[in-house]
Amino acid sequence: MSARRYARSGSPFEDRIGFSRAVRHGPHVAVSGTAPIGADGKTVGVGDPEVQAHRCFEIIREALAEVDVPLEAVIRTRIYIVKVADWDAIARVHGAFFGEIRPASTFVQVKGLLDPEWRVEVEADALVEL
DSSP: OOSEEEEOOOOTTHHHHTOOSEEEETTEEEEEEEOOBOTTSSBSSTTOHHHHHHHHHHHHHHHHHHTTOOGGGEEEEEEEESOGGGHHHHHHHHHHHHTTTOOEEEEEEOSOOSSTTOOEEEEEEEEOOO
């Protein structure tokens, strides 16, 4: 597979910014920063980092499926958190999704994310066998 495949984000900013939720090119898959946004376009779990992390990982799983990649192909996650005190709750959710997969993972505290209601944003990379 040499052609690029894309998973759409549904964001109204996708065309303006020029991005996709996920891009698969050959065996490589990159999933964009994924925020805790519900189907209605609103932040889910306001004030609850665990609920927000769960939503981020659900979105990542859905984006991967859209380009025919299982969650088990994830080799790296990057988790951006606003409050360092949230790391344990977010880590538990990461473990629920990736406990058996065990990707390389980095947690980074940031000053803020694009929406002040977001407590977490997640990126993922996957590698698939061709």
